[in-house]
Amino acid sequence: MGVMEATRTRSINVAVLAMGGQGGGVLVDWIVSLAEAGGYYAQSTAVPGVAQRTGATIYYLEMVELGERRRGQTPVLALTPTPGELDVVIGAELMEAGRAMQRGLVTPDRTTLIASAHRAYAVDEKSVPGDGAADNTPVYQAGAAASRRFVCFDMAALAERSGSVVSAVLFGALAATESLPFPRAAFEDTIRRAGVGVEASLRAFALGFDGTLAGAAGGGEGKVSGPVGEKRLPDLSPIGHAGFDALLGRIGRDFPAAAQPMLVAGLRKVVDFQDLRYGAEYLDRVAEFARLDGTAAGAPLTLAAAKHVANAMAYDDVIRVADLKTRASRFERVRREQKAKPDQIVYTTEFMHPRLEEVAGSLPAPVGRFIEGSPNLSRLLDRWINRGRRVRTGTVRWFVPLWVIGGMRRVRRGTLRHAREVAHMQAWLDHARRVAPTDPALAAQVLECRRLIKGYSDTHARGTGKFDRVVAMAVRLEGRTDAADWVRRLREAALRDEEGKALGQAIATIESFLPTDGGARAVPAPAPAPLA
Known part of the structure; x- marks a missing residue:
């Protein structure tokens, strides 16, 4: 068999970036089968990674149409993707698309970038005590700017709806972009030839195909539909249980409208944790802050108490x-x-x-x-x-x-x-109530500090230790006009790492300008370097 050192017909180059369990290998096999059935010579390679789960793998595929004159000849194709030479890049998860752009695999004059908007969080994101999730916005913006066409929507949700995996939805999106010279029927025949999970895969394929066309028809080329937005809170609708509905009625009568959805969510949580009497105790505790709020716009103290008192009462034992x-x-x-x-x-x-x-x-x-x-x-x-x-x-x-x-x-x-949790919670609430009449902003920040405590066993112990350190500093900061801002910075520093190093540095910064006797100054010291 002859060997072609070069071909006059430019190859079509595709890269797929996927993690274990996302079906990247199946997707590449489908594309190879599709190309070969269409008269193309196709070659695929894979370079496995070691990050996240079983590792993020880069699959690379080249296909070239030989034509009648070159049938039987073997073209020389590359084994790894070359920056600037990719026609299609597929990311089975949003940040994989971001990594492809970082590697230079996506170019605005040539590359169609296809990605699912869902996230599979990295270890570094999940290990942060607070919200360690990376911001998705830069990836969306870069995808629109760096590619010739950017197709991105939540394909994992469509895969779950169809009972399949995300690779089948991605295959449908690939067909809809017309980046490969094959009709939709050829893509579907490829799935049928594979003979595994055919019906579910075809359902997922159709959802991916239609979702891509819907985005294009709506002027969405180069734009994305990101993950689901804000979480919806429950309303005051009765559930048909007399005792619980009576507590809902109390929320509607006695609490400001701005805090009612959060109160309903908190009530559900504490009643599920214990019982209706416990739910009434929850409303009693939050009602004290509703009185302190008075007619304040947005009811900030009530809203903060509604969220964090529920979390404090429904601890993980x-x-x-x-x-x-x-x-x-x-x-x-x-x-x-x-x-x-x-x-x-x-x-x-x-x-x-x-x-x-x-x-x-x-x-x-x-x-x-x-x-x-x-x-x-x-x-x-x-x-x-x-x-x-x-x-x-x-x-x-x-x-x-x-x-x-x-x-x-x-x-x-x-x-x-329970005795210890109640005593600890009561001391925290007493502190917030004490400072609320003179510094409501500080009181709200003290309430927000409760988010430092979460989880079970060692995680709970570490969070409680950080909480106690921050609240102790809040006491020392009382009387300062910038006390609330410093407590906010302390809380954010405490959420930055598991060991509490950032919190220690933040406390050292504050101690550098507090009086040595532990008292507070009414006038702020010269502003130190920002902690955020």
């Missing part, structure tokens, strides 16, 4: 964790995420490693204090706990004990953990 892990809705969600068929069995294995504090905290307060005050008993119990447990919640052996623990909410108010 052993009882809550066991309850959530044994709910039918959780098993259904796991099956749905794994795309399990009705006749398939799905087992979930949990690694549980509670600390001594969690175990003692779930006991009646006197018993828990006795255990913590007995070194020998604490060491013995801690040694048993530290072995950890791999728990299969789908088995009777583990489901029943967890289900029993989850049902202990009836005795939760008598536990050591």
Whole structure:
């Protein structure tokens, strides 16, 4: 067989960037099969990565039409993509499209860029204590500017709706762009020839095809439809339960309209956590801040209290964790995420490693204090706990004990953990109420500090430690006209890293201008360098 050192016909070059589980290899196989069925010679390569899950892989494909005269000859094609030489770049996730642009694979005079707008967050994004998600906007803007055509919408949602994977939706989007010289029917025949998940893949293909055409028809070429916007909060509509509906009625009567949706969401959370009486206690606590707000526009204190008091009251203890892990809705969600068929069995294995504090905290307060005050008993119990447990919640052996623990909410108010959480919460709310009459902005920032506390076990302990440090500094800052702004900066610094290094630096900055006796100045010191 002869070898062609060069071809007069320019090859069509395609790069696909995908992570494990997104079907990048299947998508490339489809494109190769499509090209070969259409009379083209096609070659594909893959360079696996090591980032995120099983790694982000770059698949590269070249195809060239040989024509009758060159049938039987083997063209010499590249093994890796060359910047500036790509006709199509496909990102199975938004940031993969961003990485393709960083590598120079996308050019405005040649490249059609196709990407799904959903996000699969990187480890660095997920490990930040606060919201560590990268801003998507620069990727959208760069995609529109750097490519000849940019097609981007939430293809993962369409894949889930069709019961398929995102690669099938991407294949449909590729067909709709007409970047390859093949009709829609040829793309669909390719899926049929593969013979795996044909019906679901064809449904996903059609959704991707139609979604791309809809964007173009609406003047959307070069534009994108990003992820879903703001979360919708519930309204005051009755649910048909007399006790809960009575509490909803109280929200409608006694609280400002601006805070009512957040109050409904908070009420649902605390009632689900405990009971209706607990929900009434939640409204009592928030009502104190509604009175302090008075007629203030936007009811800032009420809104902050509505959100963060609910989170404080619905803390994650052993009882809550066991309850959530044994709910039918959780098993259904796991099956749905794994795309399990009705006749398939799905087992979930949990690694549980509670600390001594969690175990003692779930006991009646006197018993828990006795255990913590007995070194020998604490060491013995801690040694048993530290072995950890791999728990299969789908088995009777583990489901029943967890289900029993989850049902202990009836005795939760008598536990050591509840006593400590209530005392800690009350001190925080007393602080906010005390400063509200003279500095409502500072009071709102103190309430917002509660977002530092979240999670379970070590995560909860670290967050509580940061919260206590920030609130302690808020006390020292009282009386300053810029106290609220400094507390906001401290909170943002605390959310920046898990270890609290940024928070330590922020506290050192504040201590550099506070009086050594711990008092506060009414007049701001010269403004230090911004922390944000």
